[in-house]
Amino acid sequence: MEKLNQSRNFKIAATGVFGALSVILSITPLGYIMIPGTPINLTTMHITAILAAVTAGLVPGMCVGFIFGLTSFIKTAMTGGTGLGVFF
Secondary structure, eight states, X not given: OOOOOOOHHHHHHHHXXXXXXXXXXXXXXXXXXXXXXXXXXXXXXXXXXXXXXXXXXXXXXXXXXXXXXXXXXXXHHHTTOOGGGGGO
């Protein structure tokens, strides 16, 4: 089976689409699912980073993962995360 040659344009477009989806998920309640009574949130945002890595390659997956981590850090810092909560 021959290796699929993906163009650079496809990788840039896929990174943009999955990155935008990560930002949208971080703004809406779909990305972070609150657990009642605890300060812990479940996340579904890692799925976009996994899909980006599988469909477009390692570097686009890493870029989307960075966007996921950055938006997670900003959300925690803006909601008043204290102590070790900022690092999660």
